[in-house]
Structure formats: C-alpha cells, structure tokens
Amino acid sequence: MAVxxxxxxxxxxxxxxxxxxxxxxxxxxxxxxxxxTVQSLAILVLLHGIGRTAGEGSRAAVVSGAVLSVVAFxxxxxxxxxxxxxxxxxxxxxxxxxxxRPAAVVLGFCSCYATFAVPGIVLTAAxxxxxxxxxxxHLWVLVPAALTSGLTYSGLGALSGLGPSRPExxxxxxxxxxTAVIFFGLIPPDSLPDGLAPxxxxxxxxxxxxxxxSALTADPDWTGIALRLAGSAAFGxxxxxxxxxxxxxxxxx
Amino acid sequence: xxxCVASRSRTESTASPPPRGDDxxxxxxRGDDxxxxxxxxxxxxxxxxALSRSYAGASRPAVDGVTLNVRPGEVFGVLGRNGAxxxxxxxxxxxxxxxxxxxxxxxxxDVTARSAHAAVHLAYLPQRESALADMSxxxxxxxxxxxxxxxxxxxxxxADDLVAELALAAIADDRVGRLSGGQRRLVGVATALAGxxxxxxxxxxxxxxxLDARRTVWDALDxxxxxxxxxxLVTHNVLEAETVLDRVLVLHAGRPAALGTPxxxxxxxxxxxxxxxxxxxxxxxxxxxxxxxxxxxxxRWTVRLPVAEAQDxxxxxxxxxxxxxxxDFGLAPPSLEDVLLACDSEEG
Numbered sequence: 025m026a027v028x029x030x031x032x033x034x035x036x037x038x039x040x041x042x043x044x045x046x047x048x049x050x051x052x053x054x055x056x057x058x059x060x061t062v063q064s065l066a067i068l069v070l071l072h073g074i075g076r077t078a079g080e081g082s083r084a085a086v087v088s089g090a091v092l093s094v095v096a097f098x099x100x101x102x103x104x105x106x107x108x109x110x111x112x113x114x115x116x117x118x119x120x121x122x123x124x125r126p127a128a129v130v131l132g133f134c135s136c137y138a139t140f141a142v143p144g145i146v147l148t149a150a151x152x153x154x155x156x157x158x159x160x161x162h163l164w165v166l167v168p169a170a171l172t173s174g175l176t177y178s179g180l181g182a183l184s185g186l187g188p189s190r191p192e193x194x195x196x197x198x199x200x201x202x203t204a205v206i207f208f209g210l211i212p213p214d215s216l217p218d219g220l221a222p223x224x225x226x227x228x229x230x231x232x233x234x235x236x237x238s239a240l241t242a243d244p245d246w247t248g249i250a251l252r253l254a255g256s257a258a259f260g261x262x263x264x265x266x267x268x269x270x271x272x273x274x275x276x277x
Numbered sequence: 278x279x280x281c282v283a284s285r286s287r288t289e290s291t292a293s294p295p296p297r298g299d300d301x302x303x304x305x306x307r308g309d310d311x312x313x314x315x316x317x318x319x320x321x322x323x324x325x326x327a328l329s330r331s332y333a334g335a336s337r338p339a340v341d342g343v344t345l346n347v348r349p350g351e352v353f354g355v356l357g358r359n360g361a362x363x364x365x366x367x368x369x370x371x372x373x374x375x376x377x378x379x380x381x382x383x384x385x386x387d388v389t390a391r392s393a394h395a396a397v398h399l400a401y402l403p404q405r406e407s408a409l410a411d412m413s414x415x416x417x418x419x420x421x422x423x424x425x426x427x428x429x430x431x432x433x434x435x436a437d438d439l440v441a442e443l444a445l446a447a448i449a450d451d452r453v454g455r456l457s458g459g460q461r462r463l464v465g466v467a468t469a470l471a472g473x474x475x476x477x478x479x480x481x482x483x484x485x486x487x488l489d490a491r492r493t494v495w496d497a498l499d500x501x502x503x504x505x506x507x508x509x510l511v512t513h514n515v516l517e518a519e520t521v522l523d524r525v526l527v528l529h530a531g532r533p534a535a536l537g538t539p540x541x542x543x544x545x546x547x548x549x550x551x552x553x554x555x556x557x558x559x560x561x562x563x564x565x566x567x568x569x570x571x572x573x574x575x576x577r578w579t580v581r582l583p584v585a586e587a588q589d590x591x592x593x594x595x596x597x598x599x600x601x602x603x604x605d606f607g608l609a610p611p612s613l614e615d616v617l618l619a620c621d622s623e624e625g
Contacts, residue, residue: 030397031426044420047411047452113407120373122424123396275373 031123041132060097061144064090082212087152088237089209092173094144096205099178101198103137107185108194120275127268138174158240165239172256173232179263186270209233231256321346322476322507328379339365341531352508357528363511371401399476402469410454425472439467459485480511515614534620543611549581557604
C-alpha cells in the first residue's frame with residue numbers, strides 16, 4: 025500500500041476539504057441553498073412593491089444587498105452552524121490529526137460554502153436588475169464582489185463556528201450576523217437612522233454591497249469600488265486568520 | 278496482593294521512564310541495564326515521559342505522570358475505567374492536547390511543542406467521528422489518503438484496496454452518515470489505515486462490530502503489525518484486550534496503576550484464582566469466612582484465593598447446606614479484568 029510521510033500542500037488540502045464538503049449539498053445542504061435563494065428573491069419582490077419609485081442609487085442598494093445576503097446566509101450563518109456541529113461531534117479531531125495546515129482546512133470549508141451561494145447570487149442578480157430596471161453593463165463587478173464577500177462572510181462564519189465552545193452560541197452568532205448584513209445591506213445608507221450611519225461605515229460588513237450597488241448605477245465610482253473591495257478582502261483575510269487560530273484553540277480544549 | 282505501581286509514587290514513574298510495574302525488559306529477558314533501556318527507547322515508535330494534564334475547575338489532574346513507550350510491531354493497550362484519563366492521555370499522544378508537563382517523542386521526534394508534526398507519524402481513530410458523515414465511504418477513504426499526503430491516483434488505489442480488505446464493497450458508495458453504528462466504526466478503522474502510518478492510535482475500534490467484522494479488523498491490524506506498525510489501543514473490552522494486547526497500561530484516576538504484559542500482570546496475583554459464586558437465594562454462609570475479600574454484586578460473589586484454598590472453599594459449599602442456595606459457580610485463573618479490579622481496589 026502507498027505510504028506518505030509528509031502532508032499535502034495547502035492547495036491540495038483546500039481542494040480535498042472543499043470536495044469532501046460538497047457532499048454536504050447532497051446530504052441536505054441543497055435544500056438550504058434553495059431557501060437562501062428564495063428568501064432573497066422574496067425580499068426583492070417585497071421591496072419592489074415598496075420602493076420601485078425610489079432613485080437609482082436606492083434601488084441599486086436594495087438589489088446589491090439582496091444578492092450578497094445570499095452569501096451571508098450561506099457562508100456566514102450556515103457555515104457557522106456547520107463548523108459548530110463538526111466541532112461538537114468531535115469532527116475536528118479528524119482534521120487535527122492529519123498533516124494539514126489549520127488555515128487550509130478552514131479555507132476548504134469556506135470555499136465550499138461560498139460555492140454553495142453561487143446559484144443564488146446569479147439568480148438574484150439577474151432577477152434584481154430586471155425587476156428594478158438597473159443597468160447590467162457593469163454587472164461583472166458581481167464576480168469580485170462575490171469573491172470578497174465570500175471571503176469576508178465565510179471568514180466570519182468560520183470564526184463564529186469555531187470560536188464559541190457551545191454550538192448554540194455559534195448558531196446565535198451566525199443568525200445575528202445574517203441579521204446585521206440584511207439590516208445594513210438592504211436599507212440604503214441614506215435611509216438609516218442617524219446614529220447608525222457611522223457604524224455602518226466603520227464595520228466592513230457592507231463594503232461589498234456598497235461596491236456592487238455603485239456598479240449597478242449608470243455612473244459607478246470606480247475608485248470607491250476598488251477601495252471597498254480591497255478593504256473587504258483585507259478584513260476577510262483577518263477573519264480567516266482568526267478563524268484558523270480559533271480552530272487550533274478548539275483542538276486544545 | 279497484587280500489581281499496582283501507583284502506590285510506589287509518581288516520582289518513581291516520572292523519574293524513571295518505565296514504572297516499576299513495567300516488565301518490558303524482564304519479559305524480553307534482557308535485563309534493565311542502561312544500555313538496554315537506551316536501545317529500547319531508540320526503537321520506540323512512541324515514547325511519552327511524565328505526561329500530565331489538568332483541566333480548569335477539576336479537583337485532580339486528568340492525567341498525572343504517565344510514562345510509556347510503544348515499540349514497532351506491538352499492540353499496546355490502555356485500560357481503565359471511565360474517567361481514568363485514557364482519552365486525555367491519547368489526545369496528548371496524538372497532538373490534540375498540549376500536556377502541562379512531560380514530552381512525547383514519535384519516531385524519535387519531539388512533537389510536544391510542535392503537535393502538528395505528530396500527524397505524519399500516526400493515524401488516530403477517535404471514539405466519535407463526524408467529519409466524514411456526508412461523504413461516501415470510498416470518498417472518505419480517498420480524501421483521508423489525500424490529506425495524509427498521497428497523490429490522487431495513489432489515494433484512489435488505496436481506497437479501493439481498503440474497501441476490499443475490510444469487506445466494505447457493499448457499502449462503498451453509501452454515505453457514511455447513513456450507515457449503521459457498526460458499519461460506521463468499520464469505515465472509521467479503514468480511514469485510520471489510509472496512508473499507512475507507523476503508529477495507529479485506536480480508541481475503541483471494535484465497538485459495535487459483529488464477530489466477522491471484528492475478525493476482519495484484527496486481521497487487517499495484524500497485517501500492519503507484521504509490517505512493523507504499532508497499535509496503541511484504548512478499550513473497555515478486557516476480553517478482547519486479553520487476546521490481542523502485547524502490553525497493557527492500566528490507568529486509575531489519571532495515574533499509572535500497572536504496566537506490563539498481560540501474563541506478567543496476572544502473575545502478580547501470586548497464583549491466586551478467581552472463585553465466582555452466583556446465589557439463587559440468600560446463602561447460609563458468612564462471606565468473611567471465605568478467606569479473602571469478597572466482591573459482592575447483588576447475589577454474585579467474587580473472591581480471589583490460592584488454588585488449594587479455593588478448592589477447599591468450593592468443596593465446603595458443594596457439600597454443605599449452602600449448596601441449596603447456589604445457582605452457579607466458576608473457578609478461573611485471573612484475567613485482565615481482575616487486574617483492573619485489583620488495581621482499582623488498591624487505589625481506592
């Protein structure tokens with residue numbers, strides 16, 4: 025039989041964990057992906073009824089928020105619950121006794137859950153731009169925005185799932201995170217109560233949403249888009265690093 | 278009577294790697310000279326020295342001053358009651374828990390501070406395994422092989438080999454989470470074998486397995502053992518342990534209570550045999566009159582006595598008025614269970 029005395033590299037680890045977690049979709053995760061998509065579409069329809077006459081900026085913000093809340097639902101909320109369940113069930117011991125880097129394992133989980141969001145992102149973006157009569161010329165910004173939001177939300181999801189020792193706390197953290205994204209993402213910044221506007225600007229939860237919203241207008245602010253995406257990516261990387269540390273701490277508890 | 282080493286103090290077991298209960302050298306009839314010890318240590322696949330670990334809020338350490346070494350080709354068992362510290366000890370050996378004191382060498386490499394390095398030396402089968410639940414059996418085996426560093430094609434080929442070796446063909450494409458407890462355990466053993474590690478640390482590997490599956494597992498482990506791999510087995514099943522273990526460490530309340538081959542540990546009973554008596558009705562005899570300490574579990578009595586004395590006691594019962602209340606009896610040489618019980622009673 026084959027013998028290997030060194031571990032795989034980080035890309036091979038990420039790919040193996042990613043592929044292994046894809047089985048989750050077949051094991052019931054698919055239904056949740058559908059729920060996340062339907063939820064965002066329903067939000068779009070609801071807000072269309074309320075705000076179809078709003079300005080282009082507000083309509084773009086609503087569509088952008090609905091699209092990326094799919095990512096938050098899956099990559100933050102569901103991933104947090106999944107990792108908490110894996111931890112509670114002793115599943116981290118499996119990865120902890122393999123010659124792989126903790127960060128690569130966390131990234132494998134994150135990339136897989138971010139992948140689960142792709143169908144919902146595409147459907148919601150297509151439906152949103154059509155429903156709210158927004159220009160689709162710069163819709164390609166969705167690709168980097170989805171990537172950076174995937175990084176950020178899945179990093180937060182991993183941190184929420186691996187940080188608390190109780191699965192219930194992880195579930196609550198994931199739910200609260202999703203609520204925060206929906207709150208900051210779907211309410212246009214200029215409609216927020218005064219006290220919350222600075223908070224929204226400071227917390228990088230809505231950077232990608234703002235970047236995509238700007239791209240869905242006739243006159244995108246490209247510098248702002250680039251800065252917001254870069255800020256979100258940096259924040260996501262920090263979250264992943266913290267999640268990897270939480271993973272190591274979870275093993276030694 | 279008996280075997281226990283913990284009463285000889287922790288200092289002894291920590292200062293001198295094999296506790297006095299360890300008959301590793303004696304069994305090999307090579308003495309315990311310094312040269313022999315050094316040679317033994319250099320050959321160890323796993324060598325742990327004076328390991329201790331406490332948890333916050335606990336009244337005593339979970340593991341306290343445990344020293345052991347596991348040699349290539351050996352099946353080494355860790356026995357003890359629930360809460361004895363077996364799982365904590367094993368988690369330190371495999372690098373999942375950092376010891377408060379002591380060190381762990383795997384193949385001569387100190388992995389205490391760099392626990393991630395432990396993973397290239399060993400495979401670990403924990404009691405609970407949920408990480409693989411969403412994969413098919415074949416994918417779980419292939420993924421584990423890949424994560425242990427095998428190229429994709431080699432991992433796939435090895436997964437096929439393991440499916441054949443452990444008779445998993447009928448469930449190879451089923452999701453692990455949908456299997457019965459025994460089947461899942463068998464898959465767990467198969468994943469521990471992926472990557473061919475020189476040390477297999479298995480926590481209750483045969484729990485829930487039927488006789489055929491258990492035999493399949495031990496055949497597979499025997500093949501690894503013949504190839505030089507060592508097995509560190511944690512088990513509650515003393516009957517199975519009796520048949521497979523080369524050496525045993527008995528833990529009591531986190532401390533090493535006995536260490537040696539099963540035969541040597543049983544020898545320490547000094548020729549005592551176990552007399553089991555099961556009563557149908559309340560017997561008309563005083564247990565204190567049997568000549569030893571009687572362990573009573575309801576109407577089942579167990580007493581350890583020298584052979585001749587046990588025969589006399591039994592003859593007295595069979596020929597006396599107590600016979601009318603006797604339901605069943607047995608006279609047996611000591612077992613590992615007796616070793617465990619004796620260590621427990623000595624340790625209090």
